[in-house]
Amino acid sequence: MRKMIIAGNWKMNKTPSEAAALASAIVEKNPSPECEVVLCVPFVDLFEAKKATEGSKIKVGAENIHWAESGAFTGEISGAMLKEIGVDYVIIGHSERRQYFGETDETVNARIKAALNSGIKVILCVGELEAEREDGKTEEVVSRQVKAALEGVSTEDMANIVIAYEPVWAIGTGKTATSQQAEEVCALIRDLVKGLYNETVADDLTVQYGGSMNAKNAAELLAMKDIDGGLIGGASLKPDDFTVIINAAK
Ligand code: PGA
Numbered sequence: 001m002r003k004m005i006i007a008g009n010w011k012m013n014k015t016p017s018e019a020a021a022l023a024s025a026i027v028e029k030n031p032s033p034e035c036e037v038v039l040c041v042p043f044v045d046l047f048e049a050k051k052a053t054e055g056s057k058i059k060v061g062a063e064n065i066h067w068a069e070s071g072a073f074t075g076e077i078s079g080a081m082l083k084e085i086g087v088d089y090v091i092i093g094h095s096e097r098r099q100y101f102g103e104t105d106e107t108v109n110a111r112i113k114a115a116l117n118s119g120i121k122v123i124l125c126v127g128e129l130e131a132e133r134e135d136g137k138t139e140e141v142v143s144r145q146v147k148a149a150l151e152g153v154s155t156e157d158m159a160n161i162v163i164a165y166e167p168v169w170a171i172g173t174g175k176t177a178t179s180q181q182a183e184e185v186c187a188l189i190r191d192l193v194k195g196l197y198n199e200t201v202a203d204d205l206t207v208q209y210g211g212s213m214n215a216k217n218a219a220e221l222l223a224m225k226d227i228d229g230g231l232i233g234g235a236s237l238k239p240d241d242f243t244v245i246i247n248a249a250k
Pocket of ligand 1: 009166170171172173174210211212213231232233234235
């Protein structure tokens with residue numbers, strides 16, 4: 001049975017005290033969510049987010065993870081560090097990391113393996129640039145990203161992977177993919193996973209849509225057959241809007 005998952009991606013927003021207030025507000029408004037809810041927050045906010053969500057059904061995620069277990073990697077954070085705080089999920093391969101921080105298909109794959117080895121679930125982000133869509137390369141780009149990211153990931157480990165389809169042109173732009181556009185690529189991802197693994201893995205896989213999902217468009221996107229949740233940036237910082245999205249994911 002595939003799970004509906006609504007995840008907030010706070011990006012580089014909220015100091016620890018602000019994070020405590022925001023996470024508490026989200027917990028208060030969502031005492032018994034009908035889907036899985038995850039707050040992916042900056043590293044320095046993880047403690048506060050964990051404290052605020054304690055005893056609730058809301059899970060906490062990080063926004064990145066390093067591939068090594070430990071060592072001389074100044075400024076990086078390991079899986080063991082995240083696990084000890086009680087982090088349940090980690091976003092890997094977000095387009096902002098691919099665009100601004102040199103993330104490649106290879107480093108995405110290495111980070112995924114580190115997360116799985118640490119017992120942390122992965123939200124793998126894939127998606128095409130606007131120019132790639134215009135050139136008719138969406139399928140090619142998304143297929144390459146998914147295949148490379150999952151290289152060497154076992155069938156059993158696929159139970160700990162969520163894939164978020166995030167067209168880069170829709171992120172933070174207010175330009176949402178139409179529900180048909182989003183459904184088409186989410187279905188393509190599921191089909192690809194079926195080819196790489198098997199039908200059960202594909203059926204059980206949670207495929208999220210992300211990119212300007214908000215309180216107004218969430219219900220329509222989430223009603224699509226192959227869209228099993230959302231990765232939400234801007235709207236996840238607004239407790240009322242985020243709650244509307246959570247309630248739309250039944
Ligand atoms: P957005 O961001 O909802 O602000 O477009 C989504 C994301 O980057 O995950």
